[in-house]
Amino acid sequence: MNTQTPIETRLEAFRERWSGKVGKMLIGGEWREAQSGETFSTEDPATGEKLADVASGGQADVDAAVAAARAAFEGPWSKVKPDERARLINKLADLIEANGEELALTETLDVGRPIQFSRMADVGGAIGQLRYQAGWATKIQGETNEISAPGEWLSYVLREPVGVVGQIVPWNFPLAMAAAKLGPALAAGCTVVLKPAEQTPLSTIRLGELALEAGIPEGVVNVVTGYGRTAGAMLASHMDVDKIAFTGSTQTGRAIIEASKTNFKRISLELGGKSPTFIFADADLKKAIPAAAMGIFFNAGQVCAAGSRLFVAEEVADQVLEGIAGMAKMLRVGHTLDPETIIGPLVSEQQLDRVTGYIESGRQEGATVLVGGGRKEGPGWFVEPTVLVDTEANMKVRREEIFGPVLCAHRFTDADDADRLARMGNETEFGLAASIWTRDISMAHKLARRLKAGSIRINGSGGVDPALPLGGYKSSGWGRENGKAGIDAYTELKAVSVALD
Ligand code: NAI
Ligand code: MG
Numbered sequence: 001m002n003t004q005t006p007i008e009t010r011l012e013a014f015r016e017r018w019s020g021k022v023g024k025m026l027i028g029g030e031w032r033e034a035q036s037g038e039t040f041s042t043e044d045p046a047t048g049e050k051l052a053d054v055a056s057g058g059q060a061d062v063d064a065a066v067a068a069a070r071a072a073f074e075g076p077w078s079k080v081k082p083d084e085r086a087r088l089i090n091k092l093a094d095l096i097e098a099n100g101e102e103l104a105l106t107e108t109l110d111v112g113r114p115i116q117f118s119r120m121a122d123v124g125g126a127i128g129q130l131r132y133q134a135g136w137a138t139k140i141q142g143e144t145n146e147i148s149a150p151g152e153w154l155s156y157v158l159r160e161p162v163g164v165v166g167q168i169v170p171w172n173f174p175l176a177m178a179a180a181k182l183g184p185a186l187a188a189g190c191t192v193v194l195k196p197a198e199q200t201p202l203s204t205i206r207l208g209e210l211a212l213e214a215g216i217p218e219g220v221v222n223v224v225t226g227y228g229r230t231a232g233a234m235l236a237s238h239m240d241v242d243k244i245a246f247t248g249s250t251q252t253g254r255a256i257i258e259a260s261k262t263n264f265k266r267i268s269l270e271l272g273g274k275s276p277t278f279i280f281a282d283a284d285l286k287k288a289i290p291a292a293a294m295g296i297f298f299n300a301g302q303v304c305a306a307g308s309r310l311f312v313a314e315e316v317a318d319q320v321l322e323g324i325a326g327m328a329k330m331l332r333v334g335h336t337l338d339p340e341t342i343i344g345p346l347v348s349e350q351q352l353d354r355v356t357g358y359i360e361s362g363r364q365e366g367a368t369v370l371v372g373g374g375r376k377e378g379p380g381w382f383v384e385p386t387v388l389v390d391t392e393a394n395m396k397v398r399r400e401e402i403f404g405p406v407l408c409a410h411r412f413t414d415a416d417d418a419d420r421l422a423r424m425g426n427e428t429e430f431g432l433a434a435s436i437w438t439r440d441i442s443m444a445h446k447l448a449r450r451l452k453a454g455s456i457r458i459n460g461s462g463g464v465d466p467a468l469p470l471g472g473y474k475s476s477g478w479g480r481e482n483g484k485a486g487i488d489a490y491t492e493l494k495a496v497s498v499a500l501d
Contacts, residue, residue, distance in 0.1 A: 007337060010105050023054035023201055025061060025225055026208035028068030029218025035060040040198055040227065045112030045345040046336045046380040054201045057226035062193070062234040065222040069164040069191040070240055072219030077191055080217070086137035089186050091214040093130035096123060096179070099210065103203055107175055110202045112381070113299060114341040121299070121463065122203070125176030132466035133183025136487040140188060145495075152500040159491045161189035162266055163242030166235035168228070168256070169204070170248040171197035171347050172302040178204050180466070180481060181245050182211075182221065188490035193222045193241070195232055197248075199347050201225045228252060237262050243490070246270070247304070250401070250430075250475050268479035268489050270304065270471055272401040273432030276425040277307035278447065280415055280438035281315040284459065288437035289323035291461040292407075295435060297331060297385045300343055301405040302351070304476075305433035305455060308402060309391075310409040311424055317411040321389060324407065325371040328385035333376055345381040346404060352381040355404030362388045362397035367408070393427050401430065418443060422450030431473025435461065454480070 022039055024031040033039075038056040043049060055061075080088075096103060103126075104118040113122070144156045167181040174196055185192050196204035208223040224231050232252075236244050236259035243266040246256050250271040260267050277295055279288045295307030312320045333343040346352050356375055363369065372386030383404050391398050391408040398408050414420060425434060431452040436444050437459055444458045452473040464470055469480035479489050 005101070010101065013102065014105055014109065018052040018202065021052055023052050023205045023225060025055050025057055025065070026205070026212070026221065026223040027061065027065045028071070028222065029212065032061070032064075034058060034226070035064075042110055042199065042201055044109045045347050048379055051109055052202065054205075054225045057195075057224040057231040059234050061224055061226070062231055062238060065193045065224045066164060066166075066235075066238050066240050068219040069193050069222050072217060073161075073164055073191040076217050077189065077220050080189075082137045082140065082189075085186055085189065086134040088214055088216050089130050089134035089137065089183055092211055092216065093127045093134070095210040095214055096126050096130070096175075096207075099206070100127075103175060103206060106203045106206060107200075108336045110200045111171060111174060112336055112345040112347055114336050114338075114344045116339060116341075117299065121173055122175040125173065125464065126179035129176065129180040129466045130183045133180075133187045133487070136184065137187040140487065140491065147497060149497075153497055154500055155495065155497040158494040158496060159488075160494055162490050162492050163190060164240060165190045165192050165243045165245060165490065166238065166241045167192055167194045168232050168235065168244065168246045168248065169194065169196050171199040172299060172304070174200040175203040175207065176464075177247055178207055180464070181247075182207070183466075184481070184487045185245070185490050186216070186220070188487055190243075190490050191220045191222075193224055193235060195224050195226065195235055198225075198227050233259060236260060239263050241265055243267065245481070245489075253477065266489075268471075268481065269477040270481060271432075271475060271477040272403075272430055273304050273306065273472065273476050274309060274399070274401055274428040274430040275305055275307050275433040275435070275453065276309045276311055276451075277435040278421065278425070278437065279310070279312045279316065279320055280440065280443065281313040282439045283316070283437035284439070285316060285320065285323070287459070289320055290327060291435070291437070292320070293324045293327040293331075295461060296407040297328065297343055297405045300346055300383065301355075302347065302403050306403075307433075307435050308406065308408060309398060309428075310407055311412050311421065312409060313415050314411045314413050321370060321387065321409060325387055328371045328387060331385060333382055333384065343382075343385060343405065346383060347381070349381055351403065352383060355383050355402055355406065358397055358400070358402045358404070359386055359388070359406060362391065362395060362406075362408070365392075365395040365397070367391045367395060367397060370409075372405070393424070399428050416443070418446040418450055421447055426450075426452045429475040432471075432476040433457075
């Protein structure tokens with residue numbers, strides 16, 4: 001299948017694969033239903049149509065998956081050389097590429113993402129991640145250290161894989177995030193139990209199939225599907241899991257910290273955000289306006305690093321807000337299989353209720369709806385791209401992560417006071433990302449230094465790059481994914497000292 005294959009044929013193949021079937025779990029190289037026999041269903045958020053039933057993993061399944069991962073870690077996987085691990089990760093990337101159109105369709109239907117973005121963000125993102133991470137497998141280094149103890153010593157530090165890793169992925173970019181977690185874990189020599197979100201399990205099941213097809217040994221990659229409060233929580237508290245890598249809400253991040261206390265497992269957390277975009281009067285508005293609009297409307301705002309707060313200089317505020325409002329009206333909101341669609345639905349009715357609830361709370365607290373403001377009628381969980389103006393720092397919509405296409409705008413004066421602007425930017429509990437648009441390079445760098453945010457873009461936009469550390473200050477998380485920090489997060493250090501006398 002490729003982009004030339006008629007959509008009907010592709011849909012037919014998708015239904016053939018999933019309809020009336022039970023999506024199974026990958027445990028020790030075998031596909032199994034839940035030992036309890038329980039299942040849950042996953043839907044297409046654009047229509048509400050059920051796509052498939054999926055195994056609902058419980059304690060027995062989590063135990064079996066962890067045992068399989070442990071056996072592979074202590075056994076065959078520990079003998080696989082770094083260059084072979086790199087080859088296997090690259091092979092998985094090749095298989096994702098070869099099956100790209102099918103995977104894009106799967107994401108579009110299961111997540112509710114416009115097809116053009118499933119190709120780019122999910123399939124393209126997953127391939128890019130795996131190829132980047134594969135390179136690390138052969139570049140993991142320890143060190144030698146001179147110590148001061150009497151006598152002659154050889155001291156060195158080994159960098160070892162951390163062990164069995166539980167990876168808990170959210171529903172907004174299931175395939176790309178699963179790949180971003182799997183890649184460094186495998187490169188470092190870990191084994192994995194991957195748990196996709198209950199809203200979007202299908203592409204992770206396919207990823208498990210492709211991992212086996214790539215020749216990754218049994219038990220190295222396990223997939224447990226199920227609810228967060230059951231399968232996810234069981235993984236997080238499991239005594240034989242050495243590390244949890246989690247992306248999702250700050251609230252669930254806290255639950256994972258609690259659960260990890262059982263055995264002091266290592267944790268990396270990539271959590272929510274409330275990221276600011278600053279547009280100064282001297283900015284290139286032709287670029288800044290569409291970037292600010294897409295920074296919040298892309299993926300219907302369901303992006304951890306979404307630019308959800310806009311601080312715009314008074315001098316250009318009318319022009320910028322009109323421009324963004326114009327885009328909000330123009331961007332095609334619609335069915336995700338329509339190649340022209342830019343904005344799809346939210347992932348679930350629950351998210352729809354959350355987001356419309358926030359818009360309502362904004363109204364009640366005195367914000368003005370400049371454009372949008374509610375649900376788009378009809379089937380599916382669509383929300384209109386929305387801009388709230390006259391928002392103040394103490395409003396709920398300015399403090400909490402909405403995770404929908406809702407921009408909260410605020411005008412600023414005193415554009416030369418970097419300290420004050422940074423205080424505005426830093427006024428939430430989060431610290432994930434920020435964007436700055438100005439031609440004043442001193443101001444751009446001064447503000448970048450002062451903002452408490454893990455990723456900052458100046459005069460440009462774009463998605464995650466696997467070469468750059470990704471993560472947050474404050475309540476946006478612990479640790480970093482990607483880059484060198486991302487691979488190090490899957491390792492333990494061991495200091496070895498040999499007395500030579
Ligand atoms: P969530 O954080 O509860 O879900 C994310 C993942 O965690 C899913 O795989 C889920 O099954 C799992 N999970 C849930 N509870 C768990 C527990 N106690 N132990 C272990 N795993 C658990 O997010 P949810 O409820 O789907 O969405 C709520 C809000 O979270 C969103 O409105 C958004 O604000 C935020 N969120 C942020 C994301 C990000 O990319 N930073 C992604 C998804 C949600
Ligand atoms: Mg779904």
